[in-house]
Amino acid sequence: xxxxxxxxxxxxxxxxxxxxxxxxxxxxxxxxxxxxxxxxxxxxxxxxxxxxxxxxxxxxxxxxxxxxxxxxxxxxxxxxxxxxxxxxxxxxxxxxxxxxxxxxxxxxxxxxxxxxxxxxxxxxxxxxxxxxxxxxxxxxxxxxxxxxxxxxxxxxxxxxxxxxxxxxxxxxxxxxxxxxxxxxxxxxxxxxxxxxxxxxxxxxxxxxxxxxxxxxxxxxxxxxxxxxxxxxxxxxxxxxxxxxxxxxxxxxxxxxxxxxx
Amino acid sequence: xxxxxxxxxxxxxxxxxxxxxxxxxxxxxxxxxxxxxxxxxxxxxxxxxxxxxxxxxxxxxxxxxxxxxxxxxxxxxxxxxxxxxxxxxxxxxxxxxxxxxxxxxxxxxxxxxxxxxxxxxxxxxxxxxxxxxxxxxxxxxxxxxxxxxxxxxxxxxxxxxxxxxxxxxxxxxxxxxxxxxxxxxxxxxxxxxxxxxxxxxxxxxxxxxxxxxxxxxxxxxxxxxxxxxxxxxxxxxxxxxxxxxxxxxxxxxxxxxxxxxxxxxxxxxxxxxxxxxxxxxxxxxxxxxxxxxxxxxxxxxxxxxxxxxxxxxxxxxxxxxxxxxxxxxxxxxxxxxxxxxxxxxxxxxxxxxxxxxxxxxxxxxxxxxxxxxxxxxx
Numbered sequence: 001x002x003x004x005x006x007x008x009x010x011x012x013x014x015x016x017x018x019x020x021x022x023x024x025x026x027x028x029x030x031x032x033x034x035x036x037x038x039x040x041x042x043x044x045x046x047x048x049x050x051x052x053x054x055x056x057x058x059x060x061x062x063x064x065x066x067x068x069x070x071x072x073x074x075x076x077x078x079x080x081x082x083x084x085x086x087x088x089x090x091x092x093x094x095x096x097x098x099x100x101x102x103x104x105x106x107x108x109x110x111x112x113x114x115x116x117x118x119x120x121x122x123x124x125x126x127x128x129x130x131x132x133x134x135x136x137x138x139x140x141x142x143x144x145x146x147x148x149x150x151x152x153x154x155x156x157x158x159x160x161x162x163x164x165x166x167x168x169x170x171x172x173x174x175x176x177x178x179x180x181x182x183x184x185x186x187x188x189x190x191x192x193x194x195x196x197x198x199x200x201x202x203x204x205x206x207x208x209x210x211x212x213x214x215x216x217x218x219x220x221x222x223x224x225x226x227x228x229x230x231x232x233x234x235x236x237x238x239x240x241x242x243x244x245x246x247x248x249x250x251x252x253x254x255x256x257x258x259x260x261x
Numbered sequence: 262x263x264x265x266x267x268x269x270x271x272x273x274x275x276x277x278x279x280x281x282x283x284x285x286x287x288x289x290x291x292x293x294x295x296x297x298x299x300x301x302x303x304x305x306x307x308x309x310x311x312x313x314x315x316x317x318x319x320x321x322x323x324x325x326x327x328x329x330x331x332x333x334x335x336x337x338x339x340x341x342x343x344x345x346x347x348x349x350x351x352x353x354x355x356x357x358x359x360x361x362x363x364x365x366x367x368x369x370x371x372x373x374x375x376x377x378x379x380x381x382x383x384x385x386x387x388x389x390x391x392x393x394x395x396x397x398x399x400x401x402x403x404x405x406x407x408x409x410x411x412x413x414x415x416x417x418x419x420x421x422x423x424x425x426x427x428x429x430x431x432x433x434x435x436x437x438x439x440x441x442x443x444x445x446x447x448x449x450x451x452x453x454x455x456x457x458x459x460x461x462x463x464x465x466x467x468x469x470x471x472x473x474x475x476x477x478x479x480x481x482x483x484x485x486x487x488x489x490x491x492x493x494x495x496x497x498x499x500x501x502x503x504x505x506x507x508x509x510x511x512x513x514x515x516x517x518x519x520x521x522x523x524x525x526x527x528x529x530x531x532x533x534x535x536x537x538x539x540x541x542x543x544x545x546x547x548x549x550x551x552x553x554x555x556x557x558x559x560x561x562x563x564x565x566x567x568x569x570x571x572x573x574x575x576x577x578x579x580x581x582x583x584x585x586x587x588x589x590x591x592x593x594x595x596x597x598x599x600x601x602x603x604x605x606x607x608x609x610x611x612x613x614x615x616x617x618x619x620x621x622x623x624x625x626x627x628x629x630x631x632x633x634x635x636x637x638x639x
Contacts, residue, residue, distance in 0.1 A: 096604040096605055096606040097606050108289075112289055112290065112292065113293075114292060115293070118292065118293065118296060121325075122292070122322055122325055125321065125325040125328075125357070125360070125361060126321065128360040128361055128363060129321065129356065129357060129360045131360070141604070142602060142603050142604045142606075142607065158321070160289065161320040161321055188356055191349070191352050192349070192352040192353040192355075192356040192357070193320070193321065193353060194349055194353075
């Protein structure tokens, strides 16, 4: 990767009281790549995501997004940059009082100033793009299954045609079939829309199926960030347990069935 | 994302001969203008040949417009008719075309305002009926559980009940006392103003005492608890329901009515009479203060009139209503909590509903009781 990174995190430190989550963490996200971020519970994967999208003020460090330092921008410029982000929260975070198409249409009406009819027509396109059937557009989030909520939340994240998509455990709580479909959906969207994807996950299958690079978070920093075959051979106890445990082996075999012999 | 050309330009749609050629940036920021342009373009031209080579930046919004222009199915087959476009652009158009073609096959139901209104009205009426049935059933369930546990002291949830007594009773004491005190003063002022014309200001004492012993003490306390406690019950149980805690309790073989509802209902039935009593005292105190300051009726005189004119049965009639009100308010609060369905919005809706219902029931029942006691001459 000799391109300029879209997102450049340097020396990021996050402390909550005495407890330090990140200590001098560096990470890059390049254009059109899917970066998987893994790590044990409590290694600050979600905190990293929240720091990058600006929901959390880091204790120290620089986060450059599209070549600009987010913390130094005025509120207006920040909002302009943040519009180029799409975020899928862990539990969807759909607005419960709005139907799906209203959920997706909201940023279109607020930011682009489309009329309601136009915005909802476009919202239905995005919902279809995320793989939801047409009749779900007028349903409320409470009427949907977990997988459909994830898809609808993805449609909302895609509403403003973002350049970077942040996904926080997108396949958690989905059955394996729905999770595999979601992996494929993300790959298709990346290829079609040229997105860069920052994907926080626990799902080994997703790592093998969808990710171009994998970053491993441990002890407050990025241990390694590289292609998955490089990462799984890294000499570290946690990485070894993670990738060479029974689940890791199964996911590896599913991804590279030829090596079974 | 979108490939940005050197010179960004607003998207347009050119018609040259029989060919449509979209030019410039077909992106979200030009969506409204492009949409207007599409509206101006005559329909018969839509099926014409299309030349995509002049297209600048393109995103999903622009692609959706293109899909409208040429048809989703045709866009999905873009590899066939425009193979020289860049692969990423074809991928975008193909993906979107496929998604929209799939959606078109499952069309939306057209809305019918008149029938929808009728259906909604019917739904509301039936919902109201169901609600009343449910409430009656739930009351029965609570009473049956109470009867079943009453003889088994080892299943009394004393700790839970004491905690509820603390929350619904002790914590509500100051606000009940303050409000009834103020209302007592107001009633005394009203009495003084009206009775002054008849030279009968002394009867202000009777007015305040009658009003608070029979009605206001218990009514104000019940309304306050409806607003303060019924809503709390709904929110507590609703949050537990949303978090599947109620289901967990059931799967552990424990009856949620026994562990959650009974302590709340019993605590409420104990506290409301006490709060009503406090409300009566404090209302009469407010009245006495106004009598002392505005009408020069001394406290001793006030008490003497009270003792001479007001028989005990007024106090009993007032207090007798308290346990009934308490039962209804608590049961409505708990039932609304059980009816919460998952979302945060649902918790809010049912909390509102429980307050409205319990205040309604309290006032309605009080009116009926007033009528009944009057006819009975109590």
